[in-house]
Amino acid sequence: MTKVHLEYPLNGNSRNIIWNFIGTIGGLEAWMADRIIENNGVYTFQWGKEETREAELLGCREGVYIRFHWLDEGPKTYFELRINVSELTKAHILEITEMARNEEEEDLIQMWESQMEDLRRVAGL
16 A cells, blocks of 8 residues: 655635535535535445445544545555645645555546545635
8 A cells, every 4th residue: 555645735715614625524525525424433425326435534623634544445544634734835735645555546646636626616726
């Protein structure tokens, strides 16, 4: 497994606006999945009518980060969405970290690039 770390500068200057899109079910449904259902800390992500994946919430600090573990992946894997601020430009940066099998690394990067286009479009970031 390889840890993939991506950084995306965002136009939004409000941590709260960004957090609403990455730290809430409604926000995640706007750009990441068609539907998300939470039940006792397990989130079911749905895309279309057929595709679903379940993830356990591993950690969350409001306004800072949210971390999930896909239940169909190995035990020490996760994906995390984290808001940071560039010391140089003071711009908000969305950092995405996810574990990938070596042969799937490029596909994972392309998937997140596409997801970020959706996030920027719906959130105006």
